[in-house]
Amino acid sequence: MVSVGLLTIVMLIELGLLIVAVVAFFAHGVWLSRSQRRLSRLTGEGRDSLARLVTRGAVNIHEMDALESLPQDVQVIAFLEISRNLAGAGKERLRFLSQRVGVVDRARALCVSRRWQKRLRGARILSQLDVADPLVQTLLADEHPAVRAQAAEWAASQPSLPVVSAMLVLLADPATQARFAVQNALLRMGSVVAGPLRDFLETQTGRAAEAGLRVAESLAEPSFGPAALR
DSSP: OOOHHHHHHHHHHHHHHHHHHHHHHHHHHHHHHHHHHHHHHHHHHHHHHHHHHSSSSOOOOOOOHHHSSHHHHHHHHHHHHHTTTTTTTTHHHHHHHHHHHHHHHHHHHHHHHHSHHHHHHHHHHHHHHHHOOOOHHHGGOOOHHHHHHHHHHHHTTTOHHHHHHHHGGGGGGGSSSHHHHHHHHHHHGGGGGGGHHHHTTTTHHHHHHHHHHHHHHHHHHOOOOOOOOO
């Protein structure tokens, strides 16, 4: 028979463990809240510095120092948030600043990581900043479909013939995610795709031809007629 004293000890131990768990839970919540507030504050400071740097005609040393002093993850968040609202000369100036701060170099380093999650993040950063880096083009042949899909999104804003040729090969990609990303990117490239796609369709059958014809249908060029009939 179990003694009352032993039961009391067990109950006290369980109560103590419960109290520790509750304290740890609330402490973690407080830490998360403070971390989020700090991240929001630093990101806001980064956005403000970037906005002033992008709109001014010359680089302000104090603003650059403030931007460079921010944690690297905060720098990336600020650059990507600002990037969504810029185009043309403003986007070009943002790319210049991202190179000065080191965001581009760090993204390139991620692109050659052994972990596909890091390669994906690197490709995403360079894609959103519209950085014309050949390193991202090599990721069109990456072993992971999510990375290939992200590289295809990058390619949509880099409509050169070598990039188009590399994209056409991926029309037969066995991964649906990557194949749809390639089709969407080719459509976004516009008329520059017509000639290479016409030549591509002349020699293709099966999945590659089917995916290519879907792109050709949206481009609606008369030169696709023979391939469509075949």
